Each structure stands twice: as structure tokens, then as C-alpha cells.
Amino acid sequence: MTNQLSQSPAISPVAIRERTGSVSTAEIISVLKGEITALHVSQAFSTEVAEEITAKFIGSPGLKERKDGVPGQYVGASHYRKDAATYFAEAETARPYVDALFGNLVDPVRGLFDALKRELHKQGIELRLARSEHGQANVCRALSWSGSGTFSLDPHDDVAQVLCAGNDYELSAVAHNTVAALNFYPSMAEEGGNLRLWSHKPTVTDRKSQGVETTGYPYSAPYLEAVPSREFQLKAGDIALIDGGFIHGVTGQLGNGKRRLVLNSFFGFARPDLVLWWT
Numbered sequence: 570m571t572n573q574l575s576q577s578p579a580i581s582p583v584a585i586r587e588r589t590g591s592v593s594t595a596e597i598i599s600v601l602k603g604e605i606t607a608l609h610v611s612q613a614f615s616t617e618v619a620e621e622i623t624a625k626f627i628g629s630p631g632l633k634e635r636k637d638g639v640p641g642q643y644v645g646a647s648h649y650r651k652d653a654a655t656y657f658a659e660a661e662t663a664r665p666y667v668d669a670l671f672g673n674l675v676d677p678v679r680g681l682f683d684a685l686k687r688e689l690h691k692q693g694i695e696l697r698l699a700r701s702e703h704g705q706a707n708v709c710r711a712l713s714w715s716g717s718g719t720f721s722l723d724p725h726d727d728v729a730q731v732l733c734a735g736n737d738y739e740l741s742a743v744a745h746n747t748v749a750a751l752n753f754y755p756s757m758a759e760e761g762g763n764l765r766l767w768s769h770k771p772t773v774t775d776r777k778s779q780g781v782e783t784t785g786y787p788y789s790a791p792y793l794e795a796v797p798s799r800e801f802q803l804k805a806g807d808i809a810l811i812d813g814g815f816i817h818g819v820t821g822q823l824g825n826g827k828r829r830l831v832l833n834s835f836f837g838f839a840r841p842d843l844v845l846w847w848t
């Protein structure tokens with residue numbers, strides 16, 4: 570018999586980098602390799618682009634309410650709790666709506682994707698969108714979390730959903746390496762909506778003990794109580810890139826005016842010579 574209650578979560582050290590300016594491909598690769606846990610770059614893309622994306626999201630004919638137990642609205646597709654056939658079919662259907670979020674402006678997420686692709690190519694590594702016979706992933710998805718209380722998005726990890734994605738997904742292999750989670754913030758609430766990161770990278774055993782083996786969501790407050798954490802104070806135009814294996818969540822939001830909006834994508838090594846990208 571194991572005594573799970575007496576087992577407090579292991580503390581994993583975090584390496585954090587915060588600054589203003591442009592993202593470099595070297596830093597992105599450092600996150601991929603597990604050398605940096607979290608990178609927060611302020612003012613990383615323009616206010617004009619941020620405002621265009623926000624306006625297009627609000628008026629999008631492809632805007633939907635999530636019905637998978639995670640409160641929020643979205644444009645795009647999420648692989649979370651879906652088999653490959655369903656996810657890739659949804660990604661194909663949603664593509665015109667995702668593309669339309671940028672109007673006629675240059676998509677900064679695709680810009681980052683293309684720059685990383687060029688740099689990895691020089692190193693003999695291919696970067697491409699995850700795909701199957703049913704279609705191909707999009708470069709990002711747009712999300713507005715609507716959970717109420719302490720968190721607008723509860724504490725979770727992004728690896729369980731990849732590990733348990735199923736054999737019909739080529740991206741399952743990435744779960745054994747760093748799952749990098751890339752977030753562009755076009756709009757932020759007046760107060761709150763910060764990204765909180767805990768110094769804990771759960772194992773399969775940890776997830777089983779918390780009843781979140783296949784989802785990685787949500788971890789309870791008592792489980793995280795003794796774990797140190799830190800918050801990233803985000804503003805519109807910021808980018809945050811994290812090792813999605815560490816538990817993270819979004820704090821509650823205040824103010825009725827602006828809504829918080831994130832453009833999110835995941836990527837990681839499936840093989841030493843292949844990096845996959847999906848949402």
C-alpha cells in the first residue's frame with residue numbers, strides 16, 4: 570500500500586527569463602531543450618495587431634463555447650480529449666476562422682513558426698504542423714477563459730493530454746520530451762488573468778494520485794499548497810513560452826471591460842530530427 574496523502578509533490582527547479590523586446594529562436598530552442606522553464610517577453614508584438622485580433626475574435630462567426638469541461642470560448646481546434654480523426658477534421662473546418670483573426674495584417678504566430686522553422690532547418694531538424702490522413706493542425710487557436718473564482722483557467726499540465734492522446738496521433742511521442750506551450754496575449758483584463766507557474770512537474774504517478782491521469786486538469790488547491798509558485802504579470806502584446814509539463818493556471822480576472830484573449834500553440838521534439846506543432 571502506498572500512502573498518497575503523506576506524499577507531498579516534488580519541487581522541480583525553474584529557470585525563468587523575463588524581458589522586453591523580440592523573441593529569439595535561440596531562446597525558443599532553449600525552452601524546447603528544457604534549459605529555460607519559462608520565458609516572458611513584454612511588448613513582443615504590436616498594439617495594432619493585438620487590437621485587430623481581439624476585434625476579429627469578438628466578431629468571429631467561428632466563435633464557440635467549450636463543452637469539454639474547461640470553461641471558455643474559442644476559435645480554432647483543441648486536441649484535448651479528442652481522437653485524431655475528430656481533432657484534425659475540426660482543425661480543417663476551423664482554419665478559415667483562425668486565418669481571419671489576423672485580417673490583412675501579418676500573423677505574428679506564423680512569423681515565429683517560420684523563423685523557428687528556418688533556424689531548426691539549419692541544424693538538420695524539420696519543424697512542421699502535426700497531421701494525419703484527416704488533415705493538419707492550425708498554427709494557433711484563440712481562447713478566452715471564463716472560469717470564475719481563484720482561477721479563470723484551473724491549474725493543469727499540458728503533457729497528460731499529449732501522453733494520452735492515443736496511438737493514432739503522431740504527436741504522442743512529444744510527451745516524452747518538453748511540450749512547449751506558446752502564448753500570445755492580444756488582450757488582457759483590467760486586473761488579474763496572470764499566468765501562475767508552480768515549481769512542480771508531475772509524473773504519471775502524481776497524476777494518478779490526483780485523478781487527472783489522462784487530462785492533467787485540474788489540480789486541487791490542497792495538492793499545490795506547499796509548492797512554490799510565481800506569477801507572470803501579463804499585458805496585451807506580451808508573449809509567454811513555458812515548459813507545459815510544469816503545472817500552470819490563469820488567475821481570476823476583474824473588470825467588465827476588456828476580456829483576456831490568448832493565442833495558444835504547442836510544440837516539441839517527436840524525434841531528434843523532427844519538431845511537431847499543434848493546438
Ligand SMILES: O=C(O)CCC(=O)C(=O)O
Pocket residue numbers: 722727750752764817818819831833
Ligand atoms: O491562457 C494562458 O495564459 C495559458 C493557456 C494554457 O495554459 C493552455 O491553453 O493550456
Ligand SMILES: [Fe+2]
Pocket residue numbers: 725726727750813817
Ligand atoms: Fe496549459
